[in-house]
Amino acid sequence: MSAPFVQVSAISRSYAMRSGMFGRSTVVHAVDGVSLSIPKGETLGLVGESGSGKSTTGRIVLGFEPSDSGEVRFDGKPMAPLGTAAWRAQRARMQMIFQDPLGALDRRLPVAAQIREPLDIHDLGMPAEREDRVRELLRAVELTPAHGARYPGALSGGQRQRIVLARALATKPDFLVCDEPVSALDVSIQAQVVNLLADLQAELSLTLLFISHDLRVVRQISNVVAVMYLGRIVEIGSADDLFARPEHPYTQALVSASPAPGRRSAGRIVLAGDPPNPAARPQGCTFHPRCPRAIARCASEVPALSSIGGNRQVACHLVTGAETRDAA
Amino acid sequence: MAPLVSIRNLRVTFNGVQVLRGVDVSLQKGEALGLVGESGSGKSVTWLAALGLLPRHAKVSGSVLLDDREILGAPAADLDHVRGGRVAMIFQDPASALNPVLTIRRQLCEALALHRDLSGDAVKAEARRLLDLVGIPDAGRRLSAYPHEFSGGQVQRIMIAMALAGNPDLLVADEPTTALDATIQAQILELLSSVRREMGMAMVLISHDLGVVAENCDRVAVMYAGRIVEEAPSNQLFADPVHPYAQGLIGALPPLDGARRRLTAIPGTVPDPARMPEGCAFAPRCTLASEACGLVAPSLAPIAHDRNVACIRAEASRRALLGIAAE
Numbered sequence: 001m002s003a004p005f006v007q008v009s010a011i012s013r014s015y016a017m018r019s020g021m022f023g024r025s026t027v028v029h030a031v032d033g034v035s036l037s038i039p040k041g042e043t044l045g046l047v048g049e050s051g052s053g054k055s056t057t058g059r060i061v062l063g064f065e066p067s068d069s070g071e072v073r074f075d076g077k078p079m080a081p082l083g084t085a086a087w088r089a090q091r092a093r094m095q096m097i098f099q100d101p102l103g104a105l106d107r108r109l110p111v112a113a114q115i116r117e118p119l120d121i122h123d124l125g126m127p128a129e130r131e132d133r134v135r136e137l138l139r140a141v142e143l144t145p146a147h148g149a150r151y152p153g154a155l156s157g158g159q160r161q162r163i164v165l166a167r168a169l170a171t172k173p174d175f176l177v178c179d180e181p182v183s184a185l186d187v188s189i190q191a192q193v194v195n196l197l198a199d200l201q202a203e204l205s206l207t208l209l210f211i212s213h214d215l216r217v218v219r220q221i222s223n224v225v226a227v228m229y230l231g232r233i234v235e236i237g238s239a240d241d242l243f244a245r246p247e248h249p250y251t252q253a254l255v256s257a258s259p260a261p262g263r264r265s266a267g268r269i270v271l272a273g274d275p276p277n278p279a280a281r282p283q284g285c286t287f288h289p290r291c292p293r294a295i296a297r298c299a300s301e302v303p304a305l306s307s308i309g310g311n312r313q314v315a316c317h318l319v320t321g322a323e324t325r326d327a328a
Numbered sequence: 329m330a331p332l333v334s335i336r337n338l339r340v341t342f343n344g345v346q347v348l349r350g351v352d353v354s355l356q357k358g359e360a361l362g363l364v365g366e367s368g369s370g371k372s373v374t375w376l377a378a379l380g381l382l383p384r385h386a387k388v389s390g391s392v393l394l395d396d397r398e399i400l401g402a403p404a405a406d407l408d409h410v411r412g413g414r415v416a417m418i419f420q421d422p423a424s425a426l427n428p429v430l431t432i433r434r435q436l437c438e439a440l441a442l443h444r445d446l447s448g449d450a451v452k453a454e455a456r457r458l459l460d461l462v463g464i465p466d467a468g469r470r471l472s473a474y475p476h477e478f479s480g481g482q483v484q485r486i487m488i489a490m491a492l493a494g495n496p497d498l499l500v501a502d503e504p505t506t507a508l509d510a511t512i513q514a515q516i517l518e519l520l521s522s523v524r525r526e527m528g529m530a531m532v533l534i535s536h537d538l539g540v541v542a543e544n545c546d547r548v549a550v551m552y553a554g555r556i557v558e559e560a561p562s563n564q565l566f567a568d569p570v571h572p573y574a575q576g577l578i579g580a581l582p583p584l585d586g587a588r589r590r591l592t593a594i595p596g597t598v599p600d601p602a603r604m605p606e607g608c609a610f611a612p613r614c615t616l617a618s619e620a621c622g623l624v625a626p627s628l629a630p631i632a633h634d635r636n637v638a639c640i641r642a643e644a645s646r647r648a649l650l651g652i653a654a655e
Contacts, residue, residue, distance in 0.1 A: 049509035156597045186366035186536065191580035191593035198590075213510065220582035220591065244585050257514035258584055259539030270518050271511045274479045290511075 003076055004037035005207045006175060010070035011035075011060050013053075017279055028279045030056040032231040033070070036209075038224075040174075043201065043208040045222030045239060047215060047254070051278045053231040054211045058177045061209060062096055063087070074175070092122045095168035099180035101160035105152040111163045112138070112148030118170040137166040141196060158189035162196070169200070177209045182217055194220055215258050219243055224311070227251050230276050230286040233305055237312035247308065247319045249291045285317065293318055330396055332357045332497060332530055333378075333415075338390035338400075340370075340377045340554075345602045348373050349554040349609075350390075352628060357497065360524065360531045362541030362562060364577070365551030368598055371534045374551075375500045379415060380407050413443045416491035420503035422483040426475040432459070432486055433471040436493060443494030458489040462519060481512035485519065492523060498530045505540065517544055538581060542566050547634075550574045553599055553609035556628055559636040570637045572614045572645050608639070616641045 013031040018024070031053040038044045046054045059065040061072055063079050072079050074094065080086035098104045105114055112134050119130045138148050141162040152160055161181065168176060181197070182190040198221060201208060212218050218225055219239045226236040227250065235248040246252045256269040273290040276282075282289050288298035297317050305315040331354040340348035348370045355361050363371045376382050378392045378400070392400040399410055411417075419425055427435060436455040440446055446454055452471075459467035462485040464478075475483060484504060491499055501520060505513035521544055524531050535541050541548055542562045549559045550571065558571040569575045579592035596613040599605055605612055611621040620640055628638040639645060 049511065158597065186598075187538070188366065188576060188580045188594040189597065191582075191591035192595075194582070195591055195593055215510075216582040216584050219584060220588060240588070253511055253514075255584070257510045259517075259537065259543045260584060268514060268518070270514045274481065275509050275512055 005040040005075055006036070006038040006061065006209070007073040008034060008036040008057075008061055008070070009073070011057070011067040011072065012069045013056055013060055013065065013067055026279050029231050029281060030278060031060065031067075034228075034231075034233055035070075036061075036226060036233075038207050038209065040207055041201070041205040042223045043210050043221050045218035045225040046209065046211045046228060047213060047218050047225060048228035049213060049275055051230070051276060052228040053278070054228050055179055057228070058096070058179050058209055058211050062094055062177050063091065064096075088122075092118075092124075092171040093173050094175040094177070095171065095173045097161075097164055097168055097176060097178045097181045099183050101157065101164045101184075102152055104164050105160060107152050110149055110151055111155065111160075112145070115148070115163065115167045115170055118167060122171055124171060133170070137170055140169065140200065141166045156189070157185050158192055161185065161193055165193075165196070165200070169204070172204075173206070175207045175209075177211070179211045180213070181210075183212060183214060190217065197221065215243060215255065227254065230278060230281055232286065232315065233313075234287065234315045235313065236305070237310070241310065241312065247312065247314045248287075248316050249293050249318070250287050285315075329356065331355055331393075332359075332395065334391075334393040335374070335378055336391040336393075338374060338377060338392065339388070340373055340382065341387040343385065346604070347554050347601050348377065349604075349625075351551075351554070351556055353549055353556060353559070355498070355530055355532065358524075358528050358530050359547065360521075360533065360545040362545030362548040363532060363534045363551060364536065364538055364541050364548060366536060366598060368553075368601070369551040370554040371551050372502050375417065375502070375532060375534070379411055379417065379500075381411075381417075412439065412491075412496075413494040414496055415498045415500065416494060416496040417500040417502065418484070418487045418491050418504050420506050422487040422507075423475065423480070425487055426483065428475050431472050431474055432478075436471070436486075436490055439490045439493035454493075458492055459486070461492070461523065462486070462489045463515075464489075479512075481508055481515060484508065484516050488516075488519065488523065492527070495527070496529060498532065499524070500532045500534070502534045503536070504533075506535070506537070513540075520544070538566070538577060550577065553604065554601065555609065555625075555638065556636075557610065557638045559628065561634055564635065570631060570635070570642050570645055571610075571639050572616050572641070573610045575645065576613075614641075616645050 010033045011031060012033055014027050014029045016025045017028045034057055036044060048054045060067045063082060074090060080090055115134050115137055116130055119125060119133060125133055135145055138145060143162055147159060182193050185193060194217060210218060210221055222239040225239045225242050226233045229250050235251045243255050246255050253269045253271045271290045284300045285298045285303050288294040303315045303317045305313045307313050308319060334354040336352055338348055338351040351374050365371050377388045391398060394410060433455055437451050440451050440454055455471060456467050464470055464482060464485055505516050508516060533541055533545055545562050548562045548565050549556045552573050558574045566578060569578050576594035580594060582591060594613055599609055607622040607624055608626055611617040626638045626640045628636045631637050631642055
């Protein structure tokens with residue numbers, strides 16, 4: 001297999017947080033030793049609850065935020081230092097799509113002008129050709145030039161997210177980081193945007209890092225899914241297999257908590273306790289205070305992410321390979 | 329048996345724009361009814377209007393019977409007895425529903441003093457019992473805490489405790505778990521169904537999430553553009569939806585197991601309430617629409633025991649679902 005298109009090795013990011021005006025500052029480990037690799041044209045899904053570090057991971061991968069350690073390699077090369085010409089050239093090949101399209105767009109500018117902006121900034125194509133390129137991009141996201149003349153306020157949520165997508169595609173990127181791109185949309189519109197994203201990915205052979213809390217949407221679009229909990233990846237595996245047979249107790253609870261039409265909530269795993277606080281991370285396995293199967297070792301020793309066969313990796317002392325899989 | 333609540337032909341107009349266009353729905357004692365639909369379909373407005381909670385400029389007409397007594401347009405004194413007493417409501421954003429500068433005890437005791445004949449130590453004991461009931465650990469001490477000292481899931485538990493303060497016959501939960509993480513959502517939904525069972529309370533669960541509604545309700549009503557388009561027992565609705573919009577909503581939901589398939593998106597967008605199409609509001613987006621659909625808006629009509637659908641193409645739609653060619 002060729003080298004992965006996007007290679008993230010052991011990135012970490014911590015912040016100093018002060019509680020109250022005169023409080024002592026505590027260190028918050030938002031991301032702790034995350035490694036990921038995405039082959040060209042494929043999608044890696046990143047799921048987790050709030051505070052799990054999935055968005056921070058996405059921001060570090062794009063270079064919006066520096067990493068304390070580790071490195072991100074893009075198309076075989078390390079990321080150039082922030083602000084240099086080489087970095088700018090690299091950045092034009094990667095784009096980000098956020099959850100809130102209204103916040104990502106300028107309300108006082110027609111949307112076509114906003115799609116054109118990255119072409120002007122990165123000086124792509126002859127100025128005369130840029131209008132055609134904007135029309136082409138609008139068509140790619142299934143909108144008309146009439147939509148382009150409108151302001152963001154005059155478009156629906158789904159149409160705005162299409163505009164954001166068109167703008168992200170303007171520089172012909174190879175890599176997109178999508179941070180909860182459809183979470184704010186109604187289910188029927190969500191399906192339109194998910195289908196559109198899948199079509200564009202196939203057509204332009206885009207590589208995607210798809211961040212979401214919604215297991216269904218992530219499974220729909222991803223080849224491989226990684227589950228994060230308090231800054232670490234606790235389980236990673238192929239999308240179909242992972243949710244069908246989750247191994248990590250946290251993934252199991254997450255899958256079980258996902259409501260399904262036509263199934264009554266019999267035998268649901270309901271986790272006790274509060275959502276985790278990144279500022280007060282437990283010792284050992286960070287999930288052990290809420291884990292229904294925790295043993296003494298979990299409280300003292302951090303489990304390493306290790307392969308249990310297939311392409312599945314799990315970070316849990318209780319999951320160690322083929323025999324536990326049969327027993328489960 | 330007379331229903332607990334019976335809403336008939338409820339219409340709401342904001343500044344000349346009709347947003348609720350004739351809603352009929354009723355609820356038995358102890359029943360859990362789910363209300364699903366996309367943003368702007370009128371799920372929340374239905375209950376805000378029924379309880380007289382809409383701003384003054386909203387024009388509301390129709391009838392809302394609570395135990396055979398009309399509460400729509402009832403005097404404020406009567407409504408104050410109904411709201412919080414017989415019918416309680418919880419909202420999506422629990423943090424903004426609590427007063428940040430008062431302790432939980434003050435806020436819980438206020439609700440208890442308003443709706444229950446309790447005083448002095450009895451109020452405090454009851455407040456503590458409620459907090460225990462909704463699963464706040466160390467309830468006795470936590471009563472003197474302020475809202476910001478609780479997590480999002482805990483604040484929603486406190487809101488449920490306040491809603492239970494008046495011993496309501498009906499709890500209207502408007503997107504109670506939308507702002508919460510998946511594992512916390514599971515906790516809150518379990519709490520809601522356990523208190524409902526214990527207190528024999530009816531519940532209306534408003535949600536955009538079909539899964540949440542399906543798992544927690546006996547019966548589901550699907551709303552579209554200010555009307556109910558289909559009403560059915562929840563297992564039947566999800567196994568065999570009849571209205572093309574209900575079919576579309578279920579088809580648009582990505583599966584969590586089994587083979588992945590391309591999602592069947594509903595084309596187009598929800599119509600603007602100010603420019604509602606003639607006839608059936610869903611017709612412009614409907615793959616089965618015929619010429620007749622654009623003429624008259626279909627009314628909610630029974631197609632089987634306990635099932636109502638507002639679609640003149642209901643039979644055709646059913647055949648299409650089962651893969652039988654229309655004769």
